[in-house]
Amino acid sequence: MAEKLLESQQIFKGKILTVKIDQVLLQNGNKSTREVVFHPGAVAVLPILANGDLILVKQFRYPVGVELLEVPAGKLDENESPKECALRELEEETGYKAQRIEYIGYIFTTPGFSNEKIYLYVAMDLIKTVQNLDQDELLKVEILRPQEVLNKCLNGEIIDAKTLSLLFLAREKGVI
Amino acid sequence: MAEKLLESQQIFKGKILTVKIDQVLLQNGNKSTREVVFHPGAVAVLPILANGDLILVKQFRYPVGVELLEVPAGKLDENESPKECALRELEEETGYKAQRIEYIGYIFTTPGFSNEKIYLYVAMDLIKTVQNLDQDELLKVEILRPQEVLNKCLNGEIIDAKTLSLLFLAREKGVI
Secondary structure: OOOOEEEEEEEEOOOOOEEEEEEOOOOOOOEEEEEEOOOOOOEEEEEEEOOEEEEEEEEEEOOOOOOEOOOOOOEEEOOOOOOOOOHHHHHHHHOOOEEEEEEEEEOOOOOOEEEEEEEEEEEEEEEEOOOOOOOOOEEEEEEEHHHHHHHHOOOOOOOEEHHHHHHHHHHHOOOO | OOOOEEEEEEEEEEOOOEEEEEEEEEOOEEEEEEEEOOOOOEEEEEEEEEOEOOOEEEEEEEOOEEEEEEEEEEEEOOOOHHHHHHHHHHHHHHEEEEEEEEEEEEEEEOOOOOOEEEEEEEEEEEOOOOOOOOOOOOOOEEEOHHHHHHHHOOOOOOOOOHHHHHHHHHHHHOOO
């Protein structure tokens, strides 16, 4: 059921995103245009403290114009493995180093228009170190009981798709 | 904790996506660049049959190069309300008309680089009509038991973030 690429035009190559317009041949013989945003990929981590509390981060998200409460996350650096990235982003954003990290799957966030793939992890056996944010990152750490986090999903305070996806998988797997 | 727009440059205006590079002033006085993809918004619907079975759709997703199993979903047409869109997309993609539809919240799929907002619905009291796909849409309807759907989330067969988010909320609210 694949679509065959006929012609690709690169519209934009930014620091993070690349945008292309591709002409494709569909399985039914029709032609169509696909506007695609290429993204380097990312990780998201659910950090669980020894007492079961979860560590989330709150930050202003410019594209949507509001502050969101999310799991720690970040883009893959060049030549960085998802696991290395997860450990690095967790410590940079929260000031916790994980002695144990488990991969629980990946998601596509917007398969209709972007290839962004996010690798999901659960982090445990956490040791307090220091937060070390990028110069354009401003975020607050929030430590919450699992039930508080679930309530925030149900009442619309947690609305970030990667965060909901990761919490869902962690909950169905019995991790939280 | 907002960021102040200093200058905006429109890079691309396509049929669906608009891409801008914005210079922003951060709360800490630093300047930064934001590459932002503007999207018209979308809906996703979890259709539940009278016997509890769930209706999903499988389609090839060009940006990620694979077939994905997802809840029925689609972009908002101009001047269309999310509820109208949900009813329309459900019937077009699956050939079922909903006599009852409940809004259960919205998500941001990729708040780091796009404003895409997806309104989530659960649809019930379904009546069989006929599938009516766009000319560039090719998709297969799959009717599955809720437990089969959950298994597919856990074993990595369902990896679409809006689908996982909607299933999570429906499950936590006791709908499935």
